[in-house]
Amino acid sequence: MKTxxxxxxxxxxxxxxxxxxxxxxxxxTASLGFEFCAYGMRMPLPISTPAVAMxxxxxxxxxxxxxxxxxxxxxxxxxxAMRSQAPLVWSDQTFAQSPDx
Numbered sequence: 001m002k003t004x005x006x007x008x009x010x011x012x013x014x015x016x017x018x019x020x021x022x023x024x025x026x027x028x029t030a031s032l033g034f035e036f037c038a039y040g041m042r043m044p045l046p047i048s049t050p051a052v053a054m055x056x057x058x059x060x061x062x063x064x065x066x067x068x069x070x071x072x073x074x075x076x077x078x079x080x081a082m083r084s085q086a087p088l089v090w091s092d093q094t095f096a097q098s099p100d101x
Contacts, residue, residue, distance in 0.1 A: 022055040040078070074098045 022039050029037035038056035080088045095101050
């Protein structure tokens with residue numbers, strides 16, 4: 001018997017492109033009670049300048065502020081995702097080194 005998590009992951013695996021993948025992620029996060037979500041991936045090639053794809057449903061004002069202040073470079077959630085696929089439970093400690101976020 002599959003768990004609901006396995007069903008959800010299988011649905012994500014069947015996405016044909018990054019846009020449908022993000023739509024599925026957005027629906028899943030909304031079903032968990034979250035208004036916004038973000039998904040990013042860094043391609044392994046080219047090694048010297050890897051391509052980055054980012055998707056989110058945050059308000060445009062926040063997206064512009066995040067980019068303008070280069071929060072990607074200090075975002076602890078991004079740092080965690082670069083090291084692990086494990087879930088990250090946010091806390092005050094998570095953002096202790098980046099209080100602007």
